[in-house]
Amino acid sequence: MTGRHRGTLQAVFENPVRANIAWAEIENLLLACGADISEGRGARVRIALNGVRAVFHRPHQRKEADKAGKDVAQWTAETLERAAARTGSEEVHP
DSSP states (O other): OOHHHHHHHHHHTSSSOOSOOBHHHHHHHHHHTTOEEEEOSTTEEEEEETTEEEEEEOOSSOSBOHHHHHHHHHHHHHHHHHHHHHHTOOTTOO
């Protein structure tokens, strides 16, 4: 995981989650964590991480993730926390 990924991870774990995290940064973080990302119909993006699947809408016209990004950021944080709890690792926390 690069320093940029760690910065995105820290932003994902902020409370409340920021709405201005770049969507591409969230996708890059998820890929670095081993997620499978595939395109759905329209702006849908299917993400599978640690056995958990979700579908989100990629933001249009703006690179910031806005409401959809807050949802995917919260989902990412929850999924990474569950995975860490299962393995006994605390590595996912920034």
